[in-house]
Amino acid sequence: MSSTEQGRAHGGNRLLDRVLAATPPEDSPVRHVEHLPRRPARHGEWPEWASERLVTALRSKGTERPWTHQVQAAELAHRGDNVVIATGTASGKSLAYQLPVLSHLDGDGRATALYLAPTKALGADQLRSITELDLSGVRPATYDGDTPDTERDWVRAHSRWVFSNPDMLHHGILPRHSRWSRFFRNLSYVIVDECHTYRGVFGSHIALLLRRLRRIAEHYGARPVFVLASATVAEPAELGSTLTGRTCRAVTEDGSPRGDRTVALWEPPLLEEVTGENGAPIRRSAGAETARIISDLVIESARCLAFVRSRAGAELAALGARRSLEEVAPRLARGVAAYRGGYLPEQRRELERELLSGDLRALATTNALELGVDISGLDAVVVAGYPGTLASLWQQAGRAGRESEGALVVFVARDDPLDTYLVNNPGAVFDRPVEATVLDPGNPHVLRPHLACAAAELPLDERALHEFGGETARENVAVLTGDGRLRARRNGWYWTDRQRPHHSVELRGSGGEPTAVVESDSGRLLGTVDQESAHGLVHPGAVYLHQGESFVVDELDLDEGIALVHAEDPEWNTSPREETDIAVLRTLRRHRTPNGLSTNLGEVEVTSRVTGYLRRLPSGEVLDQRPLDLPERRLATRAVWYSLDEELLTSSAPGGAGLDPARVPGALHAAEHAAIGLLPLFATCDRWDIGGVSTALHSDTGEATVFVHDGHPGGAGFADRGFAALFPWLAATREAIIACDCSAGCPSCVQSPKCGNGNEPLDKAGAIAILDVVLAELADAPTS
Numbered sequence: 001m002s003s004t005e006q007g008r009a010h011g012g013n014r015l016l017d018r019v020l021a022a023t024p025p026e027d028s029p030v031r032h033v034e035h036l037p038r039r040p041a042r043h044g045e046w047p048e049w050a051s052e053r054l055v056t057a058l059r060s061k062g063t064e065r066p067w068t069h070q071v072q073a074a075e076l077a078h079r080g081d082n083v084v085i086a087t088g089t090a091s092g093k094s095l096a097y098q099l100p101v102l103s104h105l106d107g108d109g110r111a112t113a114l115y116l117a118p119t120k121a122l123g124a125d126q127l128r129s130i131t132e133l134d135l136s137g138v139r140p141a142t143y144d145g146d147t148p149d150t151e152r153d154w155v156r157a158h159s160r161w162v163f164s165n166p167d168m169l170h171h172g173i174l175p176r177h178s179r180w181s182r183f184f185r186n187l188s189y190v191i192v193d194e195c196h197t198y199r200g201v202f203g204s205h206i207a208l209l210l211r212r213l214r215r216i217a218e219h220y221g222a223r224p225v226f227v228l229a230s231a232t233v234a235e236p237a238e239l240g241s242t243l244t245g246r247t248c249r250a251v252t253e254d255g256s257p258r259g260d261r262t263v264a265l266w267e268p269p270l271l272e273e274v275t276g277e278n279g280a281p282i283r284r285s286a287g288a289e290t291a292r293i294i295s296d297l298v299i300e301s302a303r304c305l306a307f308v309r310s311r312a313g314a315e316l317a318a319l320g321a322r323r324s325l326e327e328v329a330p331r332l333a334r335g336v337a338a339y340r341g342g343y344l345p346e347q348r349r350e351l352e353r354e355l356l357s358g359d360l361r362a363l364a365t366t367n368a369l370e371l372g373v374d375i376s377g378l379d380a381v382v383v384a385g386y387p388g389t390l391a392s393l394w395q396q397a398g399r400a401g402r403e404s405e406g407a408l409v410v411f412v413a414r415d416d417p418l419d420t421y422l423v424n425n426p427g428a429v430f431d432r433p434v435e436a437t438v439l440d441p442g443n444p445h446v447l448r449p450h451l452a453c454a455a456a457e458l459p460l461d462e463r464a465l466h467e468f469g470g471e472t473a474r475e476n477v478a479v480l481t482g483d484g485r486l487r488a489r490r491n492g493w494y495w496t497d498r499q500r501p502h503h504s505v506e507l508r509g510s511g512g513e514p515t516a517v518v519e520s521d522s523g524r525l526l527g528t529v530d531q532e533s534a535h536g537l538v539h540p541g542a543v544y545l546h547q548g549e550s551f552v553v554d555e556l557d558l559d560e561g562i563a564l565v566h567a568e569d570p571e572w573n574t575s576p577r578e579e580t581d582i583a584v585l586r587t588l589r590r591h592r593t594p595n596g597l598s599t600n601l602g603e604v605e606v607t608s609r610v611t612g613y614l615r616r617l618p619s620g621e622v623l624d625q626r627p628l629d630l631p632e633r634r635l636a637t638r639a640v641w642y643s644l645d646e647e648l649l650t651s652s653a654p655g656g657a658g659l660d661p662a663r664v665p666g667a668l669h670a671a672e673h674a675a676i677g678l679l680p681l682f683a684t685c686d687r688w689d690i691g692g693v694s695t696a697l698h699s700d701t702g703e704a705t706v707f708v709h710d711g712h713p714g715g716a717g718f719a720d721r722g723f724a725a726l727f728p729w730l731a732a733t734r735e736a737i738i739a740c741d742c743s744a745g746c747p748s749c750v751q752s753p754k755c756g757n758g759n760e761p762l763d764k765a766g767a768i769a770i771l772d773v774v775l776a777e778l779a780d781a782p783t784s
């Protein structure tokens with residue numbers, strides 16, 4: 001091995017050694033180190049049909065030849081196939097659609113294209129790169145909420161490549177499609193960027209929005225080709241097809257080069273002197289560990305990026321790193337910054353430029369999507385807290401990777417059962433395929449309002465019903481007709497109201513107007529809280545944190561959707577107490593083992609009421625519990641549940657859990673919490689997208705039961721995923737509990753930050769006993 005090759009292979013290792021230099025090996029927080037080898041570039045040729053002008057422009061910008069996946073995707077799109085390109089970060093997905101789109105726009109002076117991105121920043125980046133190619137006649141332009149009225153007319157009349165987002169398409173473009181007739185008549189391509197972000201309820205909304213878009217385009221005689229760009233996800237072709245309603249081909253073989261990388265899985269140590277809720281041990285926070293890792297990396301002259309889950313966390317990580325650098329190398333402290341959303345595009349690019357040039361050494365940020373696509377090739381990336389999906393983890397990690405020297409990626413676990421599981425089970429990070437993206441455009445709670453919007457755009461006919469899901473669409477149209485919102489005529493269904501239905505559809509929310517949090521004195525709007533969370537977060541007396549400032553809620557007006565607050569920083573914090581009941585409405589799938597384990601999927605109604613709140617000191621000491629008088633909330637959704645025969649729970653014979661009846665509630669509760677924490681490993685949801693109920697005797701099942709339910713009306717497909725993956729899901733749940741080295745339960749295993757019962761009772765050992773029994777029963781059972 002030559003010395004340069006050695007340098008290559010060990011660049012990331014060397015950085016990791018430096019970070020760990022001060023830690024005795026027996027105290028090492030590193031649970032696993034994986035070496036990912038480099039991948040050489042594979043080039044293709046410019047397609048013959050590619051516009052010469054375009055190829056010249058791309059060459060002058062530094063792209064001598066395209067990579068194989070870019071050519072493959074471009075060829076498919078050029079010949080009219082809908083295509084989804086799912087390759088890694090910095091693999092040049094933009095070029096894959098720029099080639100066919102710009103070649104076509106260059107060859108046909110009337111043709112138009114639409115680009116949709118989930119964030120404005122991303123759209124702005126793409127627009128900039130097209131503008132820089134300087135192809136006359138394309139007239140690329142943004143059309144979003146910030147576009148001034150005067151410019152809007154120009155865009156509608158002249159732009160041939162419009163850069164927008166789903167929100168604008170929904171609220172601004174489709175409802176007034178007749179003003180866009182030129183654009184729609186000539187619509188040749190629709191680009192859907194970062195399409196893996198369209199998951200769950202949001203994804204279902206986007207899928208229906210794209211069906212509406214297709215319908216309007218077809219009305220004007222156009223059949224655009226869809227090109228979707230995605231992070232590496234499982235089943236990308238299915239994702240593309242579900243999103244667009246048209247068969248999509250997938251391109252997944254990444255031809256871009258990548259330097260080798262060292263990936264370390266890092267579990268922060270338990271703190272000895274501090275305890276948390278119910279005396280549980282606490283780990284050093286992922287943010288504090290990240291600050292430490294960043295400062296060590298900066299000392300090594302590495303350029304690094306840290307992804308932290310919350311904005312406040314990113315600020316704290318940057319601040320922590322600066323503080324420790326000030327002690328050892330004050331000159332370097334200035335090289336660490338936090339990246340906030342809300343920067344102007346120029347400020348953002350300035351920061352990015354500084355990071356790439358090395359003027360800035362480390363940047364802590366919340367979200368990969370807010371960052372420009374050019375930020376890649378860094379020496380190190382620190383991911384503090386699992387970002388929810390492996391796809392996102394690899395997308396963030398993909399920002400690291402120097403072609404010549406090798407790079408370091410550190411994944412730091414937060415105190416959460418899923419993170420615990422991942423750092424202790426490297427196979428779940430390195431050997432597992434990335435997740436499929438889950439969405440369900442058939443969810444009637446999402447479908448119905450989109451049918452209303454579609455009817456308001458153009459009357460619905462039989463063909464439209466077919467496109468929107470056939471029978472399900474027909475049933476929902478019947479409901480809308482029964483409500484008097486649609487009127488059936490001979491040739492279809494018409495929207496009858498003067499007011500368009502679009503404003504009441506919240507693409508990014510779970511439905512219902514969000515509650516506004518307003519400072520009484522100044523009238524200042526501090527933020528919004530979605531309707532579901534308002535009872536728990538902004539009830540009277542709640543301490544509400546906003547960008548590091550503390551407020552106390554005086555009044556929650558549920559009818560008006562306003563919470564009035566005043567600035568106050570009391571010494572306590574508050575946590576709501578909530579009572580939750582669940583009723584089985586319909587069992588859709590059911591399996592029972594001979595020994596008495598039932599597993600089920602079905603429709604449920606969850607009834608919950610915030611009954612009071614605890615005031616607690618930072619030490620965890622409870623000052624008092626105060627009652628609240630808030631109304632009940634009902635949620636009709638889907639759930640997966642299992643229930644156990646009493647004998648199976650209490651018997652100490654082999655095959656039984658051997659639990660004393662008094663331990664059963666705590667054991668079920670702990671098993672429920674951990675299962676909620678682990679479901680995101682199998683369904684692309686967040687722990688906050690789902691909920692759970694456990695009870696030693698449930699009236700509908702007549703047995704001890706653990707429910708895990710979707711948190712959105714009608715469900716978003718998460719419970720279904722859980723049912724389909726029940727065995728691996730519960731096996732991982734058990735693993736996560738066992739892997740945690742606390743004795744009686746902590747936030748890294750069975751405690752939950754959203755527990756309405758103050759994490760009581762919880763029985764960690766009991767949960768393991770129950771899961772042992774459940775898994776043994778499932779392993780014996782014939783798979784259904």
Ligand SMILES: [Zn+2]
Binds near residue numbers: 742743746748749
């Ligand atoms: Zn624990």
Ligand SMILES: [Zn+2]
Binds near residue numbers: 669754755757
């Ligand atoms: Zn709980």
